[in-house]
Amino acid sequence: MGFGKGCHLHLIDGSAYIFRAYHQASGMEMKYRYRSDGTPTGAVQLFCNMLWSQITSTKRDAPTHVAVIFDHSSETFRNAIYPLYKANRPELPEDLRPQFPLTRDATRAFNIACIETEGYEADDIIATLAARATEAGGDVTIISSDKDLMQLVGPGVMMFDPMKSRAIGPDEVFEKFGVAPNRVVDVQALSGDSVDNVPGAPGIGIKTAALLIQEYGDLDTLLARAGEIKQPKRRESLIDNADQIRISRQLVQLKADTPLDVTLDDLEVRTPEPDRIMEFLNRMEFRTLTRRVADSLKIAPPAPLPESAGTNPNHPEPTAPDRLPFDHAGYEPVTTPDALHAWITAIRDHGTVAVDTETTSLDEMRAELVGISLSVTPGKAAYIPLTHRSGTDDLFGTSQLAPGQLPLDDVLAALKPVLEDPAILKIGQNMKYDWKIFARHGIRITPFDDTMLMSSALHAGLNSHGMDTLSETHLGHTPIPIKSLLGTGKSAITFDRVAIPDAVKYAAEDADITLRLWQHFKPQLHRAAVTTVYETLERPLVPVLAEMEMAGVQVDRDTLSRMSNAFAQKMAGLEAEIQEIAGEPFNVGSPKQLGEILFDRMQVPGGAKGKTGAYATGADILEDITTLEDTHPQAARLAALVLDWRQIAKLKSTYTDALQDHIHPETGRVHTSYSITGAVTGRLSSTDPNLQNIPVRTEEGRRIREAFVAPKGRLLVSLDYSQIELRILAHIADIPELQQAFRDGLDIHALTASEMFNVPLDQMTPDIRRQAKAINFGVIYGISGFGLARNLRIPRAEAQGFIDRYFQRFPGIKGYMDSTIKDAQARGFVTTLFGRKIHTPEINAKGPTAGFAKRAAINAPIQGTAADVIRRAMIRMPTAIEGLPARMLLQVHDELLFEVDEDAAPTLAARAKEVMESAAHPAVHFKVPLIVEAGQGRTWAEAH
DNA sequence: GCTCTCACG
DNA sequence: GACGTACGTGAGAGCA
Structure with missing residues (x-):
């Protein structure tokens, strides 16, 4: 049967697929997979997995025809038009380059057409095949995340972005370019592209380009009538650069008449030839996939090849x-x-x-x-x-x-x-x-x-x-x-x-x-060089945590149950009020429905849709809406009520309800499980249930802690490190002013505010102190102007000004940040003061990923050192409190919770405090004191 | 199973 | 010139 109506052609952009595989491999720990001769193969393996699931898919939109398209070489007809085209392309990562030819081999081994044509880009071949397929009446899905291909979207042609796993249709194209797919080329011609080195019109980005095209209809009309544009900068840019813009359009316009030596019929999905595919997979040493494909083809998998000697750059030669x-x-x-x-x-x-x-x-x-x-x-x-x-069970089910x-x-x-x-x-x-x-x-x-x-x-x-x-x-x-x-x-x-x-x-x-x-x-x-880390920070924690988990903490079911009932009533009341305002019943717990009520029905401006197409309705957005009393009074009230409802719903479902299910039938207590390796920084994490996120920040939430109680005759004692991460920062970054402030027992945020804004301490206002506090935390998190601006809800330029002043005032901070990033880039990891290593494999990435990696690299030594300190305290604790009628129950990152007989509480508190404050010794002597604050009571609410 | 939202340090 | 951002976690609910 020839290609025609009912056929579905999948055009896979080879580069996009490889990049997707490479990035997923990094995320999935497969980046460091190597064949035994040392060739990196993680991305190839995922590439193969993806190909295999493509051609074996049984979904409705599964392909009847498929091709993978590659770039032949970097020189194309576009270089004849504009020699600098694609001159800015970043170098490929070193461990990806050798995987490119292997993916071509893989495609052929899977019996899938592998197309490339000299002098043309993959995008042109894709445009050509897509045009032929739609002419013949078939459907096309282009698998790529390349925005340059979006111009092809239209009747019968969809895209699928493998990076984000989402379909791209006309709506998504409009979202990206602000125009319909058939005008995308015009917008691109104007805005240019730095990665591909398409010049475009200087000073005009996608937003402006879209506005202009919307107004004038298309590029030629726009250029012809450029003199009418009111904004002088835009007008001049268009008039002065008209030729350059036309060249840009030639660069971005894909050619749908590329010469090809295949026909659509050649692209029909075929079963791989067993010998060829087995030979390839076996040579690549993909054992699991070899077996899976063999099973599917109903043949026996070949015996593994003998492994040749070779070196793996990341993991030593297997013994x-x-x-x-x-x-x-x-x-x-x-x-x-x-x-x-x-x-x-x-x-x-x-x-x-x-x-x-x-x-x-x-x-x-x-x-x-x-x-x-x-x-x-x-x-x-x-x-x-x-x-x-x-x-088999007997009659009684036993x-x-x-x-x-x-x-x-x-x-x-x-x-x-x-x-x-x-x-x-x-x-x-x-x-x-x-x-x-x-x-x-x-x-x-x-x-x-x-x-x-x-x-x-x-x-x-x-x-x-x-x-x-x-x-x-x-x-x-x-x-x-x-x-x-x-x-x-x-x-x-x-x-x-x-x-x-x-x-x-x-x-x-x-x-x-x-x-x-x-x-x-x-x-x-x-x-x-991690023997000490393993032997002093990891291994000894096992029995300590095991004993804490087995001890559990007493939780009073009646208290929780009463709260649950009260919450249920309050929620019902709020729900009725909310729906009254909305004018229709809807599920208040559904962000999607709420977004539609607020932004569509009630016409609140500024609704932003996320990648799934749903409006974002997070607490910060709802809070902004509550301030719209003048323009949207109904929506403002609705948002305030939903915020209340959300808080109660969270408390009820996650805490008062779920916690009851975790009360052990025999011990009557709640036993969490700590993960020692859960967080990369060395922090513990807590699951089933998570007892490290019991509410405390709001009055209502804090009451949950009243359900955490001491048995009769005993007390809960809580000890927590005061400002431990900031103290560690003051030490590591070596900031004399901050160190002195901690030695003097000053209010560190007020001190920061005083230094930054030249306000004497005795004239400090809560608002100035609040801003300084946000900056202090920002520094620990790897501050950015954007992040601070959003947190403080101030203009970005102002936030950047704060940061600049902070760095100027405390130059050691900038020094610490820069040297930490340099370290990470050179060595691939950062360390805590106690020698714990935290690897940063993405630190040399290109694009936004690098930003994440840098901030994480800045934060890791600080958060990690704090985690090491409390680990050391916990490991010493059983010996230190031996003989006391007390036991350690919980750890919440900088807090330890104990249960102790009433009369022994003072002794316990004193000993535990001493252990915690000296926990860094003798390995490290901080230039600042570590201070631990203690509290005690019948419940965790009282003790904290 | 994924996404959104929100609880903690 | 725009991208999309505060660091580290776990869990419940909605939705496909």
């Missing part, structure tokens, strides 16, 4: 055990006492064992132990099934233990001496989890190593540290997905329902991987 293939034949179930004892003997012989537990839940406080896996030699591992259930398992208590009794033996090193991946599981069975694992924490000490900022990522990155092996055993969603089963032979493969593999990762990381810690 021998890493290269051992993963083979399930090395994994055995342990179901007899003899087999168990043979393993225990082997562990004692080696002195090192990787341990992993399988349980019924990710929540350690509710998880039941199902089995244990062990490994002492790479490639060999055991799984001890303990409480797997047989497949099930029998599956046969052939050793009794749980016997196995634990046999393993306890090993797990607690000071001469045997236990290795785990995320050991806090297993530590808690064993602790609930009376076993305290010691000593241990944790591969997740090793990875964090080595590679924070480069990749996350879950087992799947680590295995893929460092061992080149994709572990069996847990989903393949448990399923997903509602029909998911728990691990005790997994058939034992399947469990053996999965669980033993985990222990095997953990052992291999340990062997891989261990020698790297020293080379990267």
Whole structure:
């Protein structure tokens, strides 16, 4: 059948696709994936994944025909018109360049047409094919984020932006250029393009160009009538540069008559030839994709090629055990006492064992132990099934233990001496989890190593540290997905329902991987100079956090429940009022519906649509609307009511309701889980529930903390560091005035205000102090004029003036910022005062990404050093408060919360304060004192 | 599953 | 000349 009506041609802009793959690879930790000969392949792999899902898509708009179009070379007919065309293109990133030819190979291997024509750009070929396809009556989707292609959008032609995963139609084009697609060329000709080096008309940007074209209809009319333009600058620019503008139009106008030696019919989607695609994928060492494609083509995957020797610039040469293939034949179930004892003997012989537990839940406080896996030699591992259930339930919905398992208590009794033996090193991946599981069975694992924490000490900022990522990155092996055993969603089963032979493969593999990762990381810690970080800031935190999590905090259900009811009533009242004003019932919780009411129905000006096409209705925007009493009184009232409603709704759903579900049925307390590697800076994060974001800033919200209580006869004691990040900034950036202010115990924001605005301290006003405070925080966050302006709601120029004055007054700050960025650019990471490394892989990026990376790089040493300080305090705390009837319950970044018998509260507070204030010693002596403030009470609200 | 919004330091 | 921005998190609700 020839190409025609009903056919759908996908034209993939090769460069756009590669860039998309490259950026996604960076975000997904695959940027640092290399073939064993050292060739970077992360972007190629994602490129292949995307191609494969394109041609196997079963969606309604799946392509019947597809082509990938590449630029042939940088010299095109446009250079004949204007020699400087595209002379400003930035250099390709070094690790992307070698991947370009590989993506052409990939396209051919997938049996997809790969088109390039000498002297023409990919964009012209795309224009030509799109024109031919629409003439023949078919539909076209152009997959690209290049704005130069937007002129092609029209009947039968859509674009899809792979960077943002969104469709681009006439509306989106209008949003971007302010004109319909057929006038885009005119706007571009006027505004020019610095990246492509299209000159355009000086002083005229897209906004102005769109206005002019809207007014005059098209470019030729505009140029002919340029003399009528009122604004002198615009008029002169157009008259003086008319030729240059016409040349610009030639540059941006795509040619729809490029010579091609393919026909549309040649582009039909075809199944890849098995030999060719397998050879390619195998050569690239894409093991998972090779398997997936082989499965789909119903052929056997080829044996992996022997890995050639080569060097990987980012990760050291794998050691021998890493290269051992993963083979399930090395994994055995342990179901007899003899087999168990043979393993225990082997562990004692080696002195090192990787341990992993399988349980019924990710929540350690509710998880039941199902089995244990062990490994002492790479490639060999055991799984001890303990409480797997047989497949069928009886009449009462309960099930029998599956046969052939050793009794749980016997196995634990046999393993306890090993797990607690000071001469045997236990290795785990995320050991806090297993530590808690064993602790609930009376076993305290010691000593241990944790591969997740090793990875964090080595590679924070480069990749996350879950087992799947680590295995893929460092061992080149994709572990069996847990989903393949448990399923997903509602029909998911728990691990005790997994058939034992399947469990053996999965669980033993985990222990095997953990052992291999340990062997891989261990020698790297020293080379990267992070042994101290790992041994003093990461590993010792495990038992401390485990004990805190197991202790939990008492939360009073009745208090929460009463609040919930009160909130529900208040919300109902507000809702009625809101809908009354709106004049129609709508879902107040839907930002989309609210936006339509405010900006369409009520005609509030300034509605801005985000990338999804919905109006933004965040709190700052609603607050602005509340000030429109004069022009839009109804909307102003509505916005104020919605703000109230939002606050209550948040408190109810996230706190008073959800928190009740987290009260443990047996302990009656709430047990959070801290993630040690959750934040790149070294901060902890808290989940299930998050107890680090309990409200405090508003009066209403703070009342939630009344539900956090001490048991009878006990008190909660809260200690928090005062201004720790600013103190650290004063030290690191070495600002004598700020240091002295902290030594003198002055109000630091008032002092800043006084220095900046030349206002004596005794004449300080709250408003001036507020502005200085915002600047102080801004500095910690990597200040920008834009950000400060938005925060303070002042003109951008004014905000920039503040910043300039701040830098002038405290020159050390600018010095710190500049040297930190330089450091990051040269080394790829920044460090805290205690040696923690935070990698900054995007720091040399082009465009807005670099801005993000720079600000993050400025912030990381400050936030990270503060995180290190409180970690040191927490690690010392159990010893310091030993013997007191007290325990540490929670950490909230700069605060520690304790529970203590009433009469011991003063002693506890004094000791804990001392530990916290001296936590940096002896490693670091700050030039400013660290000050800790204490509070106590029956509830967290009182104690804070 | 993604986006928006909002709670904390 | 415009881009799109304060740093670091986690969770619930709406919506496709």
